Amino acid sequence: MKVAIAGAGAVGRSIARELLASSHEVMLLERNPDHIDEEAVVGARWVGGDACELDNLEKVELHKFDVVIAATGDDKANLVVSLLAKTEFAVQRVVARVNDPRNEWLFDEDWGVDVAVSTPRMLASLVEEAVSVGDLxxxxxxxxxxxxxxxxxxxxxxxxxxxxxxxxxLPRDAALVTILRGGRVIVPQPDDTVEGGDELVFIVPAEAEAELQAAIIEPAAPAL
Known part of the structure; x- marks a missing residue:
């Protein structure tokens, strides 16, 4: 898989290393010459230039990439990169970093974003997960x-x-994707059972979240 990463700061470099370790082809596009360090991420293709400029994206042939990751520290830049990647180069998958949670509402399909990743929200979610039982x-x-x-x-x-x-x-269109049980990661099969203390991970439409929580935490009693 060919992946282009806009922004070669600490976040962009970390993502690049993980992808390279999984045998993906990675390009880092960075406008700040001081951040370009090929020895920092060996195996990646480094390109100097502003990812918000259409000419630079044409030069690197962005249309040939399977995934674009907008990972700069500037939300405005990440939105522009996402929009260009989707509308001008028809990139199939666009992932964008959200730096300020107040801007999260902007990171949607209107701006070409398929997946918005908010580090503050994820950290808050992990805290909630650690202290909440029965909450979604x-x-x-x-x-x-x-x-x-x-x-x-x-x-x-x-x-x-x-x-x-x-x-x-489960609600319509909701899917159980994994069960975390102690130190195990279980890929659920139809005959597998759930147990107390299991962490269940679902993909669910936003409008069905409340229904999912009710079905799992407060299941209806069987009919007599």
Whole structure:
């Protein structure tokens, strides 16, 4: 997979290293000459230039990339990069970094953003996750489909304990993607069961979050 990263600061470099370790082809586009250091991310293609300028994106043939990541420290720049990548170069997947949570509402499909990643929101979510049992914690938003990645920790005394996944009454379009149980990561199969203390990770439309929480935390009693 070919990935272009706009912004080669600490965040951009870290993302590049992770992608290179997974055998992806990575290009870092950075406007500040002081931030260009090929030895800092060995194996990446480094290009000097402003990713907000159309000419620079044409020179690097952005249309040939599968994913663009707008990872600068400037929300305005990340929005411009996202919009250009989607509208001018038809990049299939655009991921954008949100620096200021107050700007998060802008990072949607109108600006070409498929996935908005807000570090402050994610950190807050992790704190909530650590202290909340039975609450729905939103981890990430996928703007194109208006769906969210959410987590719920089952109470130890959950009435769902021992129930097969195939019998969970999930809202329409909601999907259980993984179960975290102790040190295990479980890819759920229909006959797997849920247990008290499980951390369940779902993808769910925003409008169905309340219904999902009610179905998992307060399941309806079986008919007599």
């Amino acid at each position: 914690v939103r981890l990430m938003t996928f703007r194109r489909g208006q769906a969210n990645l959410v987590e719920m920790t089952l109470p130890d005394n959950t009435p769902l304990a021992g129930k097969p996944i195939r019998k969970l009454k």
